[in-house]
Amino acid sequence: xxxxxxxxxxxxxxxxxxxxxxxxxxxxxxxxxxxxxxxxxxxxxxxxxxxxxxxxxxxxxxxxxxxxxxxxxxxxxxxxxxxxxxxxxxxxxxxxxxxxxxxxxxxxxxxxxxxxxxxxxxxxxxxxxxxxxxxxxxxxxxxxxxxxxxxxxxxxxxxxxxxxxxxxxxxxxxxxxxxxxxxxxxxxxxxxxxxxxx
Amino acid sequence: xxxxxxxxxxxxxxxxxxxxxxxxxxxxxxxxxxxxxxxxxxxxxxxxxxxxxxxxxxxxxxxxxxxxxxxxxxxxxxxxxxxxxxxxxxxxxxxxxxxxxxxxxxxxxxxxxxxxxxxxxxxxxxxxxxxxxxxxxxxxxxxxxxxxxxxxxxxxxxxxxxxxxxxxxxxxxxxxxxxxxxxxxxxxxxxxxxxxxxxxxxxxxxxxxxxxxxxxxxxxxxxxxxxxxxxxxxxxxxxxxxxxxxxxxx
Numbered sequence: 001x002x003x004x005x006x007x008x009x010x011x012x013x014x015x016x017x018x019x020x021x022x023x024x025x026x027x028x029x030x031x032x033x034x035x036x037x038x039x040x041x042x043x044x045x046x047x048x049x050x051x052x053x054x055x056x057x058x059x060x061x062x063x064x065x066x067x068x069x070x071x072x073x074x075x076x077x078x079x080x081x082x083x084x085x086x087x088x089x090x091x092x093x094x095x096x097x098x099x100x101x102x103x104x105x106x107x108x109x110x111x112x113x114x115x116x117x118x119x120x121x122x123x124x125x126x127x128x129x130x131x132x133x134x135x136x137x138x139x140x141x142x143x144x145x146x147x148x149x150x151x152x153x154x155x156x157x158x159x160x161x162x163x164x165x166x167x168x169x170x171x172x173x174x175x176x177x178x179x180x181x182x183x184x185x186x187x188x189x190x191x192x193x194x195x196x197x198x
Numbered sequence: 199x200x201x202x203x204x205x206x207x208x209x210x211x212x213x214x215x216x217x218x219x220x221x222x223x224x225x226x227x228x229x230x231x232x233x234x235x236x237x238x239x240x241x242x243x244x245x246x247x248x249x250x251x252x253x254x255x256x257x258x259x260x261x262x263x264x265x266x267x268x269x270x271x272x273x274x275x276x277x278x279x280x281x282x283x284x285x286x287x288x289x290x291x292x293x294x295x296x297x298x299x300x301x302x303x304x305x306x307x308x309x310x311x312x313x314x315x316x317x318x319x320x321x322x323x324x325x326x327x328x329x330x331x332x333x334x335x336x337x338x339x340x341x342x343x344x345x346x347x348x349x350x351x352x353x354x355x356x357x358x359x360x361x362x363x364x365x366x367x368x369x370x371x372x373x374x375x376x377x378x379x380x381x382x383x384x385x386x387x388x389x390x391x392x393x394x395x396x397x398x399x400x401x402x403x404x405x406x407x408x409x410x411x412x413x414x415x416x417x418x419x420x421x422x423x424x425x426x427x428x429x430x431x432x433x434x435x436x437x438x439x440x441x442x443x444x445x446x447x448x
Binding site for chain 1: 203206329377395396398399402403406407408409412413416417419420421432442443446447
């Protein structure tokens with residue numbers, strides 16, 4: 001009986017060790033993927049910023065599109081109204097949101113060409129989020145704190161927090177106020193909000 | 199020193215009206231208030247604020263932008279030196295307010311850093327790794343549960359909450375001699391130009407947004423909330439955001 005208990009005891013210990021080993025390697029895998037995704041993203045942005053050929057630029061922008069979770073970003077920025085939006089407007093909104101992002105890169109093209117990122121740490125937040133923490137140096141400002149927020153499962157960028165200011169949160173607050181001004185008429189809001197886009 | 203300052207302000211009626219009246223008003227309002235951790239800033243003076251904002255945009259376009267274009271041509275190290283010096287000169291304000299907020303660590307760090315950088319008159323940061331939180335009288339008022347009050351746009355200086363602006367006035371009265379303006383007030387134009395240069399990208403984004411007034415208000419509110427909130431409040435905010443994100447990822 002004692003021998004049986006001892007055997008079971010060692011089997012349990014072994015199972016726990018194996019479990020911890022797999023869990024750790026799974027966590028390490030998620031972290032490594034997230035880290036390389038950020039470096040890929042920044043490299044693609046640099047290439048996009050330096051590219052002059054239109055078709056190559058478009059190819060790079062498609063690569064960028066695959067790295068960010070536009071659906072999630074739209075859901076967060078529009079909030080509870082997102083459910084009420086029809087499919088056509090949803091597609092239009094996501095398309096324009098991405099265009100706006102590309103326009104932002106074009107506006108700061110010189111900064112993006114020389115952007116440098118140094119990673120400090122990677123943290124798992126709950127089961128679904130990974131934060132890549134570090135700082136960036138741009139042409140003008142050095143040592144800007146930055147947090148890249150990614151989904152652990154899809155490894156896509158959800159949000160960027162610069163100097164504790166979340167881009168998605170400021171976008172959300174802006175859209176909330178503008179939507180209220182347009183009496184929650186989403187189609188009208190899209191036309192006005194994205195009117196400056198080419 | 200602080201006692202002398204208060205006696206001086208009380209003796210000077212104009213200063214009393216300008217500096218302490220808003221502060222006392224805020225204290226009075228605070229006695230009825232319960233919640234200060236509220237991030238939202240109400241904007242009952244929006245129409246007036248928008249007019250001042252337009253004025254500020256014009257001032258920026260015609261005065262600050264051309265100055266910034268020239269300033270931009272200075273060598274990077276010179277610009278860094280100016281920015282360091284401006285920050286160094288206003289460190290005593292952080293020291294006094296850290297003491298009032300009973301933040302011993304911030305007080306000691308800012309004091310040591312101030313004394314150390316005095317060797318270079320603040321132009322060169324001898325210890326760039328050590329950082330402290332900038333504290334002003336507005337943050338002291340927030341610490342003692344004074345509500346933020348309405349959002350206002352101050353000519354030339356830009357967005358503020360009433361609490362922040364009242365705090366600025368008190369901070370200036372601490373660092374300046376009202377009869378003979380001291381070094382900090384002389385530095386104000388340099389401070390404005392240095393900040394304008396540092397945040398020129400942000401200003402560009404604001405001006406390119408659909409509603410620049412709204413964008414500036416949101417960015418100010420977020421930035422101010424982060425700079426004056428306690429670690430616990432920020433952690434709570436991050437937790438709420440994480441919960442929201444997780445729900446949406448389902």
